[in-house]
Amino acid sequence: MAELPMADRHETVLPPPPDAAREALASALATDPDTQLTALSAVVADHPTLVAGWAELAARGREPIERYAYARVGYHRGLDALRAYGWGGRGFVRWSTPSNRPFLTCLVRLQRAAQEIGETSEVERIAGFLLELDPDWDDANLS
Template sequence: MNIGKNLLGIPETLLPEETDVLARLAAGDEAVDVAAKYPSSSLAWALLANDAHAEGQIVESYAYARVGYHRGLDALRRAGWKGQGPVPWRHEPNRGFLRALYALGRAAAAIGESEEVQRIADFLNDSDPAAKAAIEAE
């Protein structure tokens, strides 16, 4: 059985590490301040989406996740992604994008945007079938 195996032969996309973002977060900076300083960081936007979701601010969570998703698409394209192929969870720098993608699907479900929910679920699974479970286990 080949579950999770890349059968199309499309190379994995591996995003570069966000060294400055990680340093600011490790230093205790708030996600909102990190996103303001590094607006291209999917990780910062994903963290904001998670914070808003935890506070019951679903529309805000959706908006933050949408920004993180689009910033992630920009980063993927810069890294050579052609619109398909694996974006593995095991590669730490990919996790910001995958978290934003997950958060977008979660918020879309909360506002009843069913087509978006399925599209995001498919995209997350196509990126890495293990990502959803890994995110939910955190």
């Protein structure tokens, strides 16, 4: 497939999540750290398309494979959302747009978890994908 010039690439902006999902996530994040994983799991069970919820689960998984699984689901939920809003497999999804950050966060957390389990080729693919999505990508975006 021929590479599209930068000026011809579509920029996709995801909408913010519904208020109820955002409020439930904030409540779960405000719980005691010992119960956060359970609280976040309940939120995601109620709002399975909430990519930010999957990103939070990926940050709190107990084992590398658990973090990987949460990040992978969030990444795929994010791809579904991107496609629903016009992304056709190419184009920009920028970190500078706050509503895009949960998807990009899942992608970075997937990369980190892949590194933890030794999936070197996936780590490299994700690094390239991040730069395709946002040519201004900086790994410091998500510390």
